Amino acid sequence: MDIFLQQLINGLTLGSIYGLIAIGYTMVFGIIGMVNFAHGDVFMVSAFIGLICVLLLTTVIGISSIFLILAITLVVAMVFTGLVSWAIERVAYRPLRGSFRLAPMISAIGMSIFLSNFVQVAQGPRNKPLPPMVPDVIVLMERNGYQVTLAYKQIIIMAVTAGLLFGFWWLVQKTPLGRAQRACEQDRKMAALLGINVDRTISLTFVIGAALAAVAGVMYLMYYGVVNFADGFVPGVKAFTAAVLGGIGSLPGAVLGGLLIGLIETFWSAYFSIEYKDVAAFSILVVVLIFMPQGLLGRPEVEKV
Amino acid sequence: MADHRSDLWEREDTPPEGAPAPQPAPPAPPAEAVLLPALKDAVLTGIITGLLLLPLVGFRATESGSGPLTLTYRFGLVSVFAGLVMVLRLVLNLTVWRPGRPPRAKSAALAGVSQRIAPALKPAFFAFALLYPFIAIVFSGSLSLSRYWVDLGIYILTYVMLGWGLNIVVGLAGLLDLGYVAFYAVGAYTFALLSSSVPLNAFFDAHVAEGFWASWSFWVCLPVAGLLAGLWGIILGFPVLRLRGDYLAIVTLAFGEIIRLVLINWVSLTNGGAGISSIPPITFFGVPFNSGDDGFAAIFGLDYNSMHRMIFLYFVILGLAALTALATIRLRSMPVGRAWEALREDEIACRSLGINTTLTKLTAFATGAMFGGFAGAFFAVRVRFVSPESFTFMESAVILAIVVLGGMGSQIGVASAAILLIGGMELLRNLSFLKADFLFGSDFDPSLYRMLIFGFAMVAVMVWRPRGLVANRMPTIFLKERKAVSGALVKEGHG
Numbered sequence: 109m110d111i112f113l114q115q116l117i118n119g120l121t122l123g124s125i126y127g128l129i130a131i132g133y134t135m136v137f138g139i140i141g142m143v144n145f146a147h148g149d150v151f152m153v154s155a156f157i158g159l160i161c162v163l164l165l166t167t168v169i170g171i172s173s174i175f176l177i178l179a180i181t182l183v184v185a186m187v188f189t190g191l192v193s194w195a196i197e198r199v200a201y202r203p204l205r206g207s208f209r210l211a212p213m214i215s216a217i218g219m220s221i222f223l224s225n226f227v228q229v230a231q232g233p234r235n236k237p238l239p240p241m242v243p244d245v246i247v248l249m250e251r252n253g254y255q256v257t258l259a260y261k262q263i264i265i266m267a268v269t270a271g272l273l274f275g276f277w278w279l280v281q282k283t284p285l286g287r288a289q290r291a292c293e294q295d296r297k298m299a300a301l302l303g304i305n306v307d308r309t310i311s312l313t314f315v316i317g318a319a320l321a322a323v324a325g326v327m328y329l330m331y332y333g334v335v336n337f338a339d340g341f342v343p344g345v346k347a348f349t350a351a352v353l354g355g356i357g358s359l360p361g362a363v364l365g366g367l368l369i370g371l372i373e374t375f376w377s378a379y380f381s382i383e384y385k386d387v388a389a390f391s392i393l394v395v396v397l398i399f400m401p402q403g404l405l406g407r408p409e410v411e412k413v
Numbered sequence: 414m415a416d417h418r419s420d421l422w423e424r425e426d427t428p429p430e431g432a433p434a435p436q437p438a439p440p441a442p443p444a445e446a447v448l449l450p451a452l453k454d455a456v457l458t459g460i461i462t463g464l465l466l467l468p469l470v471g472f473r474a475t476e477s478g479s480g481p482l483t484l485t486y487r488f489g490l491v492s493v494f495a496g497l498v499m500v501l502r503l504v505l506n507l508t509v510w511r512p513g514r515p516p517r518a519k520s521a522a523l524a525g526v527s528q529r530i531a532p533a534l535k536p537a538f539f540a541f542a543l544l545y546p547f548i549a550i551v552f553s554g555s556l557s558l559s560r561y562w563v564d565l566g567i568y569i570l571t572y573v574m575l576g577w578g579l580n581i582v583v584g585l586a587g588l589l590d591l592g593y594v595a596f597y598a599v600g601a602y603t604f605a606l607l608s609s610s611v612p613l614n615a616f617f618d619a620h621v622a623e624g625f626w627a628s629w630s631f632w633v634c635l636p637v638a639g640l641l642a643g644l645w646g647i648i649l650g651f652p653v654l655r656l657r658g659d660y661l662a663i664v665t666l667a668f669g670e671i672i673r674l675v676l677i678n679w680v681s682l683t684n685g686g687a688g689i690s691s692i693p694p695i696t697f698f699g700v701p702f703n704s705g706d707d708g709f710a711a712i713f714g715l716d717y718n719s720m721h722r723m724i725f726l727y728f729v730i731l732g733l734a735a736l737t738a739l740a741t742i743r744l745r746s747m748p749v750g751r752a753w754e755a756l757r758e759d760e761i762a763c764r765s766l767g768i769n770t771t772l773t774k775l776t777a778f779a780t781g782a783m784f785g786g787f788a789g790a791f792f793a794v795r796v797r798f799v800s801p802e803s804f805t806f807m808e809s810a811v812i813l814a815i816v817v818l819g820g821m822g823s824q825i826g827v828a829s830a831a832i833l834l835i836g837g838m839e840l841l842r843n844l845s846f847l848k849a850d851f852l853f854g855s856d857f858d859p860s861l862y863r864m865l866i867f868g869f870a871m872v873a874v875m876v877w878r879p880r881g882l883v884a885n886r887m888p889t890i891f892l893k894e895r896k897a898v899s900g901a902l903v904k905e906g907h908g
Contacts, residue, residue: 164484226865387674
């Protein structure tokens with residue numbers, strides 16, 4: 109029971125991070141129907157931008173309030189990662205929009221290789237550790253010497269995720285931009301005929317997805333305290349798994365899928381074997397796609413001639 | 414209304430072939446109307462580049478011993494890059510992208526020449542591949558000095574073969590497979606495990622002949638590796654073939670990763686991340702390449718040289734690659750190959766015409782996997798060491814890139830893309846002249862930039878020629894007249 113509760117907390121934290129990345133996949137897939145392979149690496153880039161920003165704020169400017177540092181880092185990482193993602197869409201995906209379906213995917217794989225190697229060249233191949241941020245924990249219960257703890261940083265991660273999701277939901281459901289996005293998702297040509305700037309809407313979709321990935325990146329940095337140039341691939345694939353599990357194209361589905369993947373991964377590591385935790389996540393992807401290709405909350409795909 | 418309609422129809426008419434379309438050149442805008450927007454655009458691009466590079470190039474988190482990270486600054490580098498991009502953009506804006514510039518007409522003479530040499534291209538290509546080791550020996554001076562070039566040839570041909578194998582799945586059947594490396598791994602591990610197995614060795618020593626397994630294991634295991642990989646293709650393919658397009662891609666990616674993770678973690682069978690290193694070398698159909706009396710050199714009356722083995726390896730992979738190409742060409746004109754291509758074009762139409770799509774997809778998957786398995790066994794015998802490190806997702810991405818850049822379905826395109834990509838990557842490994850003092854200094858490591866440039870080139874080629882290098886395709890079956898189909902008219906990957 110104690111272990112179960114602890115793993116539940118850990119799993120929800122990890123799942124929040126996956127969920128934030130998964131939204132980027134699901135939004136882009138919804139609007140232009142491509143798997144943005146570079147999204148995992150955008151997440152990794154955002155964690156590096158966060159690292160630089162934290163170092164700048166602590167060692168050069170000398171701010172000591174951890175919450176101020178986190179808030180500034182979040183904003184800076186969101187802005188710069190959004191810019192990176194905007195540039196990627198502009199350079200690598202937009203020229204290929206009218207092309208056949210594989211072209212943007214190959215371009216995205218190239219972009220993913222480019223980004224991880226760019227960070228390796230610019231920042232060096234070694235792990236970048238940070239001193240632990242927000243190390244305090246709350247002891248929820250204690251029995252036979254086993255403590256169930258809830259760390260402050262876990263609370264921060266879950267709270268920020270929940271808050272952002274609310275804001276994001278509001279953006280998609282209530283603002284003109286969200287309406288334009290949903291319109292483009294349904295029928296791009298019709299939306300363009302009705303006076304929606306489709307290019308701008310798609311660009312903004314990429315920027316928003318990247319901003320959410322940047323939040324995930326900063327949270328990842330804070331939670332694990334270390335980041336490496338190769339850290340984009342596996343979280344990226346898992347977040348994609350989450351998006352598929354929840355039903356690709358569905359925003360609540362992405363979050364639900366993220367939480368489920370996080371929980372499955374932590375419980376698998378705790379009760380079975382930690383070596384095969386990635387195998388477990390990938391196997392779930394395969395099983396879900398085979399038996400429920402539309403995902404948990406997705407609409408079934410209608411085949412048209 | 415009627416006028417408007419006819420006007421539309423006329424515009425959609427294609428110009429007669431060969432002749433450049435007569436296009437009235439729009440009046441060139443005045444110089445200042447071009448210069449000012451171009452300058453503005455260039456400055457904006459420069460600023461954006463600077464902002465993009467600022468966080469990760471402008472600052473660097475440097476490790477100082479075991480202490481905390483410290484920041485170092487490189488703002489000069491950022492401004493140099495931003496300035497470069499700005500100047501480049503300005504030059505392009507004023508030349509290639511200049512508004513009102515007449516589009517360059519395709520030269521008719523060039524098209525004629527390329528049409529005339531096209532039939533001779535394939536035999537020339539094959540002849541060059543056959544003569545390549547001897548050319549390498551002549552140009553590098555001696556047998557021993559040609560080692561690097563022959564090795565490079567083997568390396569490239571391995572990728573040509575892998576590209577042709579994946580081409581069956583992606584290019585012909587239109588099934589996007591991102592986990593092709595799994596079958597490569599199955600082939601390599603099958604051979605590695607069987608050939609280094611002690612009980613098998615003892616069994617053959619006792620029942621067939623002393624030393625039989627050490628000298629014949631490759632030739633026995635090669636078909637086994639192919640068959641096992643094909644079997645795995647069926648096992649993995651069976652559950653996933655109901656999926657469409659991107660989903661299939663992701664599931665195959667997941668399978669590729671699962672197989673790699675199992676290879677890493679199943680230490681008792683695969684020796685984990687340390688790999689298997691006791692693989693016997695290749696033999697000339699039982700005759701070992703050594704300096705002994707019963708070695709290859711002694712039997713054929715040559716002076717012993719370790720290069721004999723390399724050259725033999727070259728011809729083995731050339732044979733395997735040729736087998737792949739030949740099988741593909743033959744299969745394309747058989748019912749199953751026709752069904753693959755029909756499936757690529759339209760799955761629903763296929764089903765309506767009574768083609769068993771599941772069986773068709775499975776045969777494509779299994780055939781592609783089998784050739785992957787052959788290549789894997791060859792890889793294991795060439796390197797004589799296998800570890801999960803060799804079978805990462807990157808490898809699948811490179812093979813897929815070869816197929817797509819080559820123009821899916823085109824054999825000669827895939828081969829040229831393999832030569833270009835793998836040869837180019839190898840070229841980047843040898844950029845040590847950049848270490849000269851007047852360029853980047855001796856602490857500059859060009860090999861770090863290899864994958865960076867590779868990724869960038871992938872994006873650039875896709876944007877430049879999304880249809881790949883050879884974008885035209887000859888239909889295998891035709892009515893009255895054989896016409897090349899432009900790649901733009903063919904859709905793929907709706908499997």
